Amino acid sequence: MPRTRLIDRVQAARAERAAHDALRPRRTIEARDGVQVRVGGRALVNFCGNDYLGLSQHLDVVAAFQEASAHHGVGSGASALVCGFSAEHAALEREAAEWMGYPRALLFGSGYLANLAVLQSLLGPGDLCVQDKRNHACLIDGARLAGCELSRYPHRDAEAALRQLMAQADGAALLATDGVFSMDGDLAPLRDLAMLSRSQEASLYVDDAHGAGVIGPEGRGSVAVANLSASDVPLLVVPMGKAFGGQGALLFGSDALLGHVAETARPYVYSTAPPPAMAAAMRASLRLIRGEPWRRAKLASLMMRFRRTALRAGIALGESYTPIQPVLLGDNARALAVSAQLRDNGYLVAAIRPPTVPEGQARLRVTLSVLHSDAQVDGLVEALARACAAFEPVGA
Ligand SMILES: *Cc1c(COP(=O)(O)O)cnc(C)c1O
DSSP: OOOOOHHHHHHHHHHHHHHTTOOOOOOOOOEEETTEEEETTEEEEEOSOSOTTSOTTOHHHHHHHHHHHHHHOSOOOSBIIIIIOOHHHHHHHHHHHHHHTOSEEEEESOHHHHHHHHHHHHOOTTOEEEEETTSOHHHHHHHHHHTOEEEEESTTOHHHHHHHHHHOOSSOEEEEEESBOTTTOOBOOHHHHHHHHHHTTOEEEEEOTTTTTTSSGGGOHHHHHTTOOTTTOSEEEEESSSTTOSSOEEEEEOHHHHHHHHHHOHHHHTSBOOOHHHHHHHHHHHHHHHHOTHHHHHHHHHHHHHHHHHHHTTOOBOSOOSSEEEEEEESHHHHHHHHHHHHHTTEEOOEEOTTSSOTTOEEEEEEOOTTOOHHHHHHHHHHHHHHHHTSOOOOO
């Protein structure tokens, strides 16, 4: 067979994506002040970010970042195991572990890295990883990197998870799930998953990127909402790019598990430790998450307002009671058209298309932030209702 030229292949793939309304150009945010953004010279209200608690530009968080960077500089200078682990990193790990009620926390440069690290260092050939089909991509990629068996069960189907665990009873087993699903906003059935993991001697691993900070007492997320503890969920990861308003991820677990991950996970060992100033900023975020429960209360009230008004306007919503509110549209072209019309009306809501969501389930993933006002939510719903009416509805 003749050699394939990469340039020919990527051009063909691009043409294929273009034919399916699946191109994904980036848009440049020219300025951002809370949920007000400027794109292409136009002011838009942002309804698709993950800054749920409005902490990414909070004065305390910014000040902590500035002070720590004036003191420590910008880069950490090395991997954590060499000489990149600073007192700021250690303090964040200590304070976070105490908050979440785990023996220990381990800081990563991103959630993606953390998930690759956990699965690659704890599982290998002969082991089993059972996952919800709607899990975040990096959990799937971590299992592939580990070289273990990967079984994916239908969304939120705990019985199917149990059957998959029972089908392979030798080797180590880990059941991994998002706590709050990133594209649907619904919660994993954590109590059922904890019980069946225990019965199968499998470890339960929860990725709470969209639950931590947003739900639960002191913002402890979906594990706390399910009234579970470190013994039920031996591994928990909290990416900090969402409600924390920063960057990085905290992995929670026992000394034994986290010690093993820290010393053997290639994505941890061979990656530069995050900036100490980011750790300082995330300590400030953590203080606000714990100390200002009004942020969660306001988010919940905006969420109920959005649902009430949108459902009354006949907009097809997913069954979600978190700040992630999917508006199901079906095909890519329709999602793009509704998104474009919203933009003409002053709202930024990106169209989410396959492969990020299943085929035929393109949607607008509306997200709410504590920085939104009631009036902005009402305005969005009105614009959405008009835009959706212009395109005949589909069965979601
Ligand atoms: C965003 C996200 C990640 C990745 O975290 P980053 O810090 O952005 O790399 C992992 N898991 C889930 C569920 C996420 O939503």
